[in-house]
Amino acid sequence: MSQVRVLLVDDDHLMRAGLAGLLTIDPSLEVVAQAATGAEAIVLTRRYRPDVVLMDVQMPGLDGIAATQQLVAEIPEVRVLILTTFELDDYVFGALRAGASGFVLKRTRPEDLIAAVHTVADGEALLSPSVTRRVIDRMAQQPMPRLSGTSVLETLTPREREVLGYLAQGLSNREIADALVVEESTVRTHVKHVLNKLGLRDRIQAVIFSYENGINEPRQ
Template sequence: MSGPRVLVVDDDDLMRAGLRAVLSSDDRILVVGEAADGREAVEQTKRAKPDVVLMDVRMPHLDGIGATREIVASGSPARILILTTFEDDDYVFGALSAGASGFLLKRTQPEQLIAAIHTIASGESLLSPAVTRTVIDRMTHQPQPDPAATRRLLELTPREREVLEAAARGRTNTEIADLLGVEESTVKTHVKRILAKLQLRDRVQAVIFAYETGLIRPGDAADPKR
């Protein structure tokens, strides 16, 4: 079975060449194109139809966050993996809010980058504890939850709310299954229904939604109620 099609986006020629070399070491990954700025990334995504866009943040003409926002808004099924040298919270939160499905630093080891590509391409999100912490810290300083957004939570069943709460705490499907005493396949089904009901792109967006609506607040208990 063919593997993920990847578009490499970075304004540094050497960085693009290095990324292509790393990804080419995995014969399941096909690099379908390159782009040197955000505007070109948007156009290349339309033409090359990648499964994953490996996106730099700081670029001329249109930065990675803006490009991510445009790609997501266009309805493209491509999933965005942000790769940058910057650890600033604004970049992390901005990228995730724009619709990115994951965030890695450029110092990430090659094998971790390859694993991340496969994770993102499979429909999962790359949400490390550090990124979850960033989301939580940022949501601490957000205004009160939007009542309109909060009302959307009423569309969820009590069990779906439990699953969303657990996911918002950064727990994996396996951990959620153990906590709730159900099969992992059941958790996956719940997650799919949650995303569909709330019209969210992926698990990352679900975590942000949970904090934005006040379903989860910093300082809450670590485990969802049984």
């Protein structure tokens, strides 16, 4: 793999700019898109199909770990490299549980970061040396926790879950608006949020999601 397509995900645009500039040192790396939130990362990953997603853990809304979980579940080919400032246990293990391919600290030297991107792009796993110790320690005592431990549904607000219920029944925005006694524009907003948070393309995918996840039970 010569050319590696990279998606940057960080809520701080200065950090994104810095990373983008840093990665352009290597001409075989191409930053195809940048996202400021986890939800945006999912949308952009679907659109641009990057080889590697450089993902910050700390973000408002859908955080890096939840986003990673959804990304990997939907697009297994994508490699997620987690970036963080501190080496917090929760982040490390949460990220690996979610299916991340690697985990590097932001204070890593530029050339090492570039090397890390290439490593995960090649399908290898990668951990910052200072992190490796923690991982093998914990691996020894604990079995690997389940992938779907925390439901994506929990990222939805109560109202959004309600809207998803109506989406699952195939109702239009107008019909949902009538049912909830709000404006259609409000329903549109809720629907947008539901689709973004769940990483779904459109309301049709929401129907399928509902059946596949038991929100809709096929009546016989």
